[in-house]
Amino acid sequence: MRYMLLIYGSEKAREKMSDQERGAIFQQYGEFTEGIRKSGAFQAGDPLQPTSTAVTVRGKNGNAVTSDGPFAETSEQLGGYYIVEAKNREEAIAIASRIPAVRVGGSVEVRPIMEMGPAR
DSSP: OEEEEEEEEOHHHHHHSOHHHHHHHHHHHHHHHHHHHHHTOEEEEEEOOOGGGOEEEEEETTEEEEEESOSSOOSSEEEEEEEEEOSSHHHHHHHHTTSHHHHTTOEEEEEEOOOOOTTO
8 A cells, every 4th residue: 555654844943954964864864765765665755845935726716826835834844755655554654753854853644545546
């Protein structure tokens, strides 16, 4: 079964990190990603640009309306994701627990992907 691992953290905390601290975390992400690639669990994954680059699209009176930024103000922002193949929820949680964000105060939401058929 495929799972989406949604990685949340504080953009403000990330901005306060030194270049060396950010570099160390990026290195940890590289090692984590390589590990799940080798295990066969990796399906996809990417970091996201900051929320300041986001646009939210909503429906209003039958029309699409856009606004700059994320939908809601929160203390944590969606910073990236992985899609992994796991035998079950417990294995997906075990993979998520190794994501570097967990060790630096972030969180990872683990959600099963609803398979819609062969269009993958």
